[in-house]
Amino acid sequence: MRGVWTTEAVRAAEQRLMATVPEGTLMRRAAFGVAGQAARLLTEHAGGVSGRRVALLVGAGSNGGDALWAGAFLRRRGVGVTAVLLNPERTHAEGLAALRRAGGRVVEAGSAGAALTAADLVVDGIVGLSGKGPLRPGAAELVAAVTAPVLAVDMPSGVDPDTGAVDGPAVRAAATVTFGCRKPVHVLGAGAVHSGTVHVVEIGVERELPEPDMVLLDAADVGAAWPVPGAEDNKYRRGVTGVAAGSATYPGAAVLASGAAVQGGTGMVRYAGTAADAVRARWPEVVATGSVTDAGRVQAWVVGPGVGTGGAGHDVLEHVLSAGVPVCADADAITLLARDPDLWDARDPDTPVVLTPHEGEFARLAGEIGPDRVAAVRRAAERFRSIVLLKGHTTVIAHPDGRVLVNLARSAWPATAGSGDVLSGLIGSLLAAGVDPWLAAGCAAYVHDLAGDLAAEGAPIGASAMVEAVPDALRTVRAATVTG
Numbered sequence: 001m002r003g004v005w006t007t008e009a010v011r012a013a014e015q016r017l018m019a020t021v022p023e024g025t026l027m028r029r030a031a032f033g034v035a036g037q038a039a040r041l042l043t044e045h046a047g048g049v050s051g052r053r054v055a056l057l058v059g060a061g062s063n064g065g066d067a068l069w070a071g072a073f074l075r076r077r078g079v080g081v082t083a084v085l086l087n088p089e090r091t092h093a094e095g096l097a098a099l100r101r102a103g104g105r106v107v108e109a110g111s112a113g114a115a116l117t118a119a120d121l122v123v124d125g126i127v128g129l130s131g132k133g134p135l136r137p138g139a140a141e142l143v144a145a146v147t148a149p150v151l152a153v154d155m156p157s158g159v160d161p162d163t164g165a166v167d168g169p170a171v172r173a174a175a176t177v178t179f180g181c182r183k184p185v186h187v188l189g190a191g192a193v194h195s196g197t198v199h200v201v202e203i204g205v206e207r208e209l210p211e212p213d214m215v216l217l218d219a220a221d222v223g224a225a226w227p228v229p230g231a232e233d234n235k236y237r238r239g240v241t242g243v244a245a246g247s248a249t250y251p252g253a254a255v256l257a258s259g260a261a262v263q264g265g266t267g268m269v270r271y272a273g274t275a276a277d278a279v280r281a282r283w284p285e286v287v288a289t290g291s292v293t294d295a296g297r298v299q300a301w302v303v304g305p306g307v308g309t310g311g312a313g314h315d316v317l318e319h320v321l322s323a324g325v326p327v328c329a330d331a332d333a334i335t336l337l338a339r340d341p342d343l344w345d346a347r348d349p350d351t352p353v354v355l356t357p358h359e360g361e362f363a364r365l366a367g368e369i370g371p372d373r374v375a376a377v378r379r380a381a382e383r384f385r386s387i388v389l390l391k392g393h394t395t396v397i398a399h400p401d402g403r404v405l406v407n408l409a410r411s412a413w414p415a416t417a418g419s420g421d422v423l424s425g426l427i428g429s430l431l432a433a434g435v436d437p438w439l440a441a442g443c444a445a446y447v448h449d450l451a452g453d454l455a456a457e458g459a460p461i462g463a464s465a466m467v468e469a470v471p472d473a474l475r476t477v478r479a480a481t482v483t484g
């Protein structure tokens with residue numbers, strides 16, 4: 001698992017560390033990391049380092065100081081460096097002196113045109129963790145004139161450091177070098193896109209950090225958590241997943257959710273609903289019945305996709321919530337819960353529930369999301385005493401106790417009709433196997449996204465192709481576990 005820490009936690013850790021090391025040490029370590037990545041990008045985009053040109057966009061604080069020191073290091077490798085000062089009277093003095101000593105050029109924003117046009121790489125040191133709001137007009141104008149790839153120092157300027165929100169001009173970086181750990185800006189929403197490839201440079205601050213504010217799973221974590229049957233297991237011990245989804249008119253959701261549960265490795269899938277014929281036709285291994293009341297025993301239920309929001313869907317959801325087993329409630333089930341909160345009374349308080357809304361369903365259930373997605377999902381998880389998984393380019397998964405897991409999409413190909421049904425089937429499969437519901441939601445989100453990416457291979461796909469690709473995705477994460 002990789003941690004993500006808020007700027008508040010990072011600053012506190014930085015203060016503790018600063019007290020133990022000579023002044024300027026952390027900035028030079030940080031800047032050295034920036035210079036290393038800059039050299040790598042120059043090699044990649046301009047075929048070498050020496051003789052290439054770099055422009056530094058330098059703001060008023062330490063972020064600009066990092067950029068200036070990085071410029072000084074790059075000068076030693078024969079790079080032509082020009083610093084563009086956005087706020088000359090507040091420029092980091094030591095950094096500026098270091099760049100000048102190393103033979104760097106310094107210009108003010110008004111005369112930056114030639115340096116920006118000639119640059120093979122631009123380093124964004126406009127603003128870092130003290131950033132508020134979008135780029136101010138002077139900075140925005142310069143950034144708009146950039147054509148070379150941008151390397152962001154700590155974070156892309158103009159993005160909100162703690163929410164990743166972008167509501168005006170902001171830097172779009174090819175890569176970002178950050179210090180000590182990832183911050184929310186690197187993994188949330190638009191911020192994740194604007195950050196480009198994120199490189200974390202250790203500067204010592206990481207040793208001072210408390211428990212992370214959010215975590216990201218990697219392939220090996222998912223591979224280790226995904227259940228693998230042992231010699232003692234049989235289909236019942238592996239877990240039976242109930243799927244209450246779809247309808248005679250809309251059988252697709254039932255077929256996709258049941259298929260994903262099968263492919264996710266559950267021991268048996270019991271389908272209950274009016275799409276039984278369609279499910280049997282596509283997945284003969286599924287035991288299909290017409291109603292949840294005669295479905296037989298299951299260890300977890302997936303409920304909602306395509307069940308409708310009328311009386312029949314209401315009764316299905318009520319039955320499932322009172323069954324005393326973990327439930328993944330998606331789509332129409334969420335709309336039903338939003339419309340009739342009394343449905344929650346059917347749930348035994350100890351029964352784990354995983355809610356998987358998209359943004360519209362989330363708003364119906366818990367109100368508008370606002371710019372701070374993580375805070376909104378945390379509040380909803382606490383309010384409904386459920387795991388809440390908010391879908392998006394960054395999927396945010398909150399536990400009622402405040403823990404948050406995020407999953408970053410590899411591409412947007414999986415954003416297709418029926419994709420959510422696949423996700424809920426995977427979650428159901430893990431819940432039935434007894435995986436912790438918060439981890440189950442995180443692992444399912446990871447495998448869902450990976451399956452989409454593997455199926456797509458750079459071209460559009462339908463949700464059925466994602467179901468087909470689940471075994472490939474599972475092989476990939478299991479291989480990562482083996483190789484460490």
Ligand SMILES: NC(=O)C1=CN([C@@H]2O[C@H](COP(=O)(O)OP(=O)(O)OC[C@H]3O[C@@H](n4cnc5c(N)ncnc54)[C@H](OP(=O)(O)O)[C@@H]3O)[C@@H](O)[C@H]2O)[C@@H](O)CC1
Pocket residue numbers: 010011014026027030059060061062063064065066126127128129130131132133134135136139153154155158179180203205
């Ligand atoms: N954490 C660590 O361990 C280490 C951190 N280090 C580095 O320090 C950085 C944080 O530095 P920092 O606190 O000096 O402020 P920073 O982000 O440079 O902002 C400067 C000023 O910009 C302004 N401003 C605000 N918003 C703006 C906007 N939208 N557009 C334009 N301007 C805007 C605002 O001033 P204002 O004009 O509002 O008075 C603000 O005070 C951090 O990101 C990392 O790079 C490393 O050196 C070593 C280890």
Ligand SMILES: [K+]
Pocket residue numbers: 063124125126127128152153154155156157
């Ligand atoms: K920056």
